[in-house]
Amino acid sequence: MTSADGTPPHRPVLTMVVNHPINNDQADWNVQAPPAGWADDRDRWQIAHAVRTVAAVSAFGFLSSAGDRIPG
Structure with missing residues (x-):
């Protein structure tokens, strides 16, 4: 799913603040x-x-190691 400008709706803050303006x-x-x-x-x-x-x-x-700790 993308937003109106074709970018992911959950774009990371660092990308929006630094990378995207430089790209533009x-x-x-x-x-x-x-x-x-x-x-x-x-x-x-x-x-x-x-x-x-x-x-x-x-x-x-971190997510991978947390998966090892989930009982089941």
Whole structure:
């Protein structure tokens, strides 16, 4: 299921606050002549992506280990 703009309705906060705005800004960039400061935007995006990935992997690990503790 997606929302009107084609994105998942449960988009994580970090994605909405950091990654999505950067993606929107970059949509209009000229690949041959990126704007000044493009590397800073890239670095912010990559850091947010790394944090998001670590959070997702950690959550999966916690859920997996919790499944081992459920009696049954």
